[in-house]
Amino acid sequence: MSVRCIRTPATLSSITSSVTDLSLKERTVAPAPSKPTGAAFAPVSPVDIEARAVSKNFADTPIFSDVSFRLARGEATALVGANGTGKSTLLRCLMGLIPTTDGSVHLLGQQIDAATGRQMRGLRAQVGLVSQKHNLVPRLSVLSNVVHGMLGKHPGLRHWSHSLAPQSSRDAAMQALERVGLADYANRRADRLSGGQSQRVAIARAIVSAPKILFADEPCASLDPSAGEDVMELFFQLVRDEDVTVVFTSHNIAHALKYGDRVLGLAQGRIKLDATSASLDTADLRGLYD
Amino acid sequence: MIDIAPPRSGLVRFERPSALNFLGYALGLVVIVWCLAGAGFSLDKVASAPPRFADFAQRAFPPNLEPQVLARLGWKMVETLQTAVAGAVIGVILSVPVALLAAKGLIAGPWVNQIVRTALSFIRAVPDIAWALVFVVAVGLGPFAGMLAIVIDTIGFCGRFFADDMEATDKGPAESLTATGARKLDVVACATIPGSLPAFISTSLFALEKAVRSSTILGLVGAGGIGIELKVGFDLFDYPTAMTVILMIAIVVIGIEQISGWARTRIIGEQR
Ligand SMILES: Nc1ncnc2c1ncn2[C@@H]1O[C@H](COP(=O)(O)OP(=O)(O)OP(=O)(O)O)[C@@H](O)[C@H]1O
Ligand SMILES: [Mg+2]
Numbered sequence: 001m002s003v004r005c006i007r008t009p010a011t012l013s014s015i016t017s018s019v020t021d022l023s024l025k026e027r028t029v030a031p032a033p034s035k036p037t038g039a040a041f042a043p044v045s046p047v048d049i050e051a052r053a054v055s056k057n058f059a060d061t062p063i064f065s066d067v068s069f070r071l072a073r074g075e076a077t078a079l080v081g082a083n084g085t086g087k088s089t090l091l092r093c094l095m096g097l098i099p100t101t102d103g104s105v106h107l108l109g110q111q112i113d114a115a116t117g118r119q120m121r122g123l124r125a126q127v128g129l130v131s132q133k134h135n136l137v138p139r140l141s142v143l144s145n146v147v148h149g150m151l152g153k154h155p156g157l158r159h160w161s162h163s164l165a166p167q168s169s170r171d172a173a174m175q176a177l178e179r180v181g182l183a184d185y186a187n188r189r190a191d192r193l194s195g196g197q198s199q200r201v202a203i204a205r206a207i208v209s210a211p212k213i214l215f216a217d218e219p220c221a222s223l224d225p226s227a228g229e230d231v232m233e234l235f236f237q238l239v240r241d242e243d244v245t246v247v248f249t250s251h252n253i254a255h256a257l258k259y260g261d262r263v264l265g266l267a268q269g270r271i272k273l274d275a276t277s278a279s280l281d282t283a284d285l286r287g288l289y290d
Numbered sequence: 291m292i293d294i295a296p297p298r299s300g301l302v303r304f305e306r307p308s309a310l311n312f313l314g315y316a317l318g319l320v321v322i323v324w325c326l327a328g329a330g331f332s333l334d335k336v337a338s339a340p341p342r343f344a345d346f347a348q349r350a351f352p353p354n355l356e357p358q359v360l361a362r363l364g365w366k367m368v369e370t371l372q373t374a375v376a377g378a379v380i381g382v383i384l385s386v387p388v389a390l391l392a393a394k395g396l397i398a399g400p401w402v403n404q405i406v407r408t409a410l411s412f413i414r415a416v417p418d419i420a421w422a423l424v425f426v427v428a429v430g431l432g433p434f435a436g437m438l439a440i441v442i443d444t445i446g447f448c449g450r451f452f453a454d455d456m457e458a459t460d461k462g463p464a465e466s467l468t469a470t471g472a473r474k475l476d477v478v479a480c481a482t483i484p485g486s487l488p489a490f491i492s493t494s495l496f497a498l499e500k501a502v503r504s505s506t507i508l509g510l511v512g513a514g515g516i517g518i519e520l521k522v523g524f525d526l527f528d529y530p531t532a533m534t535v536i537l538m539i540a541i542v543v544i545g546i547e548q549i550s551g552w553a554r555t556r557i558i559g560e561q562r
Contacts, residue, residue, distance in 0.1 A: 095469050125471030135462035137481050148480050152471025160479050202466070209470065 045072040046109070048213055048245040049094060054103035056089055063089050064269040067103070071262070073212075074243040076235065078250055078260030078277070082289050085266040087249040088132050091215045094247075095129055096120055108212065125152030128206030132217040132249075134198045138191035142182065142201050145190050146173040149205035162186075176208035177201070179234060181227075195222035203231060207238070214238065216248040220255065228252070232259045253285045350529035353537055360534070363519060367538055369433055370515035374505035377437040378498045381444025386490075388445055389452030390478060396456060397474050407453070413446030418504045422513035433514025440501045440508075448497050455489035456482050488558040495550040502546045506539045 047070045055065035063086040071077050079087050092098045094105055096112040105112050107123050115123060128149070136145050143162035150169055151159050158164050162173065177183045180200035185193065193201065199222045206214060216235065220228035236259055238244040250256050256263055257277045265273030265288045273280075273288060391398045392406040421442050425435035463481035472480070483490075509517025516535060523532030 092465075097465055097469060121471040121473065123471070124469055127469070127471075129466065129469040131462065131466050131469075133462050135460075135466035137463045137467075137484050139484050139487060140480075148467055148472070149470050151467060151473075151476045151480065155473050155476055157479075160476070205466075205470075 045074060047071065047106075048073045048108055049247065050106040051090075051094065052104045052106070054090075054093060054105060055101045056086065056093055056098075057101045058089075062269055064266060065102070067266075067271050069264060069271065069274060071245060071247065073245050074239055075261050076239045076246040076248070076259055077262045077264055078256035079247055079264050079266065080250060080253070080256050080273075080285060080288060081266030086269070087266060088217050090266070091129070091217055091247070091249070095124065095127060095215065121152060125209065126211055127213040127215065128209065128211035130199075130202050130206045130214075130216040130219050132221065134195075134202040134222075136190040136193075136198050136201055136205075138189075140190055141186065142177070142188050142190055142193070143170070143173055143186040145201055146176055146204045146208050149173075149176070149208040153209055173204070173208055176204040179207065180204045181230065196224060196227055199223060200227070200231070203234075207234075210242070211244065213245045214247070216246065218249050218251065220250065220252060228255070235259065253282050256285065257282070346529060349527075350533040352530065353533040354528070354530035355534065359531060363516065363531075363534060363538060366516040366519055367542060370505045370509075370517075371502065371542070373433045373436045373508075373515055374440060374501040375498070377440025377505070378444050378494070378501035380437075381441040381501070382448055382494045382497060384441065385445050385448035385452050386483075388449040389456060392449055392453035393456045396478055396482065407450070410446050410449045413442055414450070418443045419508065419511055422508045422511050426512050431512040431514075436505060436508040436513035436515055439513060440504055443504060444497045444501060447500065448493055451493045452486070452490055455486045455493065458489070459485040491557050492554055495554055499543075499546055499550050503543055506543070 049069075049071040051067050051069050054067045056063045067090065079090065081087050089098070093100045094107070096105070096107075096115075099113070108126060110119065110123060112120060112123065136142075137148070141162055144160075147159050147162045147165045147169055150172065154169065158166060159169060162170060165173070174183060174186060177186055180203050182197060182200050182204065185197060185201075190198065190201065199219065203216070203219060206216070214235070219231055219235070223231060232255055235246050235248065239246050239261075248260070257280060260277045263273060263275055263277050263280055263285070264271055265285065267273075267288050273284070275284075388406060388410070390396055391402055392410060394400065394403050398406075418439055421439040422436055425438040429435050429438065459482060463485060464477050467477045467481045505515050505517075507517045509515040509519070510521050512518065516539065520532055520535045520539075523529065523535060
């Protein structure tokens with residue numbers, strides 16, 4: 001059984017567009033809700049991430065198709081779905097790391113497949129990614145790995161290694177490590193960390209450049225329950241205090257409901273669930289895995 | 291006899307492989323015999339070789355261990371190793387940018403990859419001694435020509451294998467750095483090269499072994515090093531000295547292989 005909650009951007013944007021039809025003034029005086037949550041308020045907060053009918057095939061194997069959503073600034077979205085439904089693939093498509101087969105992705109108002117290399121780098125410099133596999137550079141220090149997170153904003157030799165980095169960048173990297181509780185490990189070699197430690201370093205690398213958007217692919221997968229809560233709290237804080245737009249994937253239903261303002265569910269190659277977390281309960285999400 | 295009807299199914303093909311196979315074996319045998327003929331193979335010479343070899347051994351032993359000869363050869367060996375190490379180090383350093391251009395999907399497009407890889411194949415196809423001859427013509431007799439030959443030879447070897455090493459490293463870190471908005475060059479410097487470093491070190495140590503082996507022989511064409519002593523020894527029928535040279539070369543080459551093996555495990559083995 002699949003869940004389909006009809007509280008989608010499509011419904012609301014059709015309402016807003018009919019309002020706009022009447023007069024532009026009426027639209028601007030539409031009452032703003034006290035606590036903006038969900039895509040419903042896309043006209044109020046700018047849309048940071050938009051997928052329009054995105055499809056992805058690997059060779060001839062379709063992974064997902066016709067995926068559309070609009071995520072507003074300062075919104076936390078949980079992307080859920082069974083193993084192999086294409087969550088990681090979708091995140092990589094959203095960052096333009098792999099091409100989509102069909103459809104288009106807009107990040108911060110810019111269509112990424114139309115962007116030049118330089119524009120794309122500029123966009124990515126404002127986006128952080130925590131990969132499911134952490135992808136730290138082995139043999140380099142933890143601090144160097146975190147300093148690498150600033151390469152988008154500061155290209156060139158000085159951010160190749162922590163020993164070359166300017167003091168300000170090293171301070172920023174240490175601060176990011178402190179936020180994930182690993183300041184004591186700055187000089188440790190990255191391939192000598194435990195799984196959970198390397199995951200937290202990957203998170204530090206993603207947040208060190210103060211991104212506007214943060215994609216986190218199973219950020220708590222290797223973390224013990226308490227470290228997992230800490231990391232989710234950190235994301236929560238980024239969303240609330242710094243207006244960061246967060247998309248995280250998780251197999252932890254409780255996390256998805258607690259920390260996501262909105263839940264997107266992938267199943268059978270489609271978005272089968274798109275709803276505010278407030279309107280969902282555990283059973284709704286379990287339906288995705290059947 | 292030979293059934294020329296086309297096989298009707300896979301099964302039929304397996305039942306009657308003998309005709310084609312037989313033809314293949316026969317052809318192989320003909321080629322080998324033809325090669326032996328080309329090599330001037332002669333049973334007479336094989337039969338007469340052991341006594342001649344025994345004669346050589348008798349005249350070569352004991353090797354010449356006179357102190358001043360040993361000192362001269364020792365210094366020549368030092369020069370040989372200097373040539374080898376200098377050539378290998380410069381070659382390895384130059385190989386890195388060359389390999390960056392040769393590796394697919396790093397910084398250069400497929401056309402550049404193909405052109406650079408073809409050039410590297412050409413370099414490898416020309417033997418080191420031929421490069422030494424070319425450089426003797428270009429820069430004159432002496433160890434500098436030998437060093438240049440080793441530089442070129444090392445680029446042909448390391449350029450190709452460094453490129454293969456980089457193509458084979460985990461793409462994950464590079465993807466994650468690309469996701470930070472880093473430029474290609476930064477991604478290569480920060481993720482691809484550190485990821486390939488153990489493979490680079492291993493390949494470089496092989497290049498050093500190869501360079502030492504080459505350097506001992508390049509003297510034959512006047513490109514410096516101990517090889518010239520070998521040639522002089524044989525030319526003057528001074529077999530004991532030639533034997534000393536041969537033994538020294540063997541000891542140094544085996545020694546370098548041991549050191550390089552030890553260094554490989556020390557540097558790479560300590561890692562996971
Ligand atoms: N580079 C690739 N080439 C071919 N197929 C791929 C590639 N990457 C992923 N796939 C396939 O695409 C599908 C989706 O993979 P993806 O990693 O996006 O799943 P996921 O939803 O993140 O799963 P998980 O919950 O296990 O992380 C899988 O069936 C996988 O085998
Ligand atoms: Mg995944």
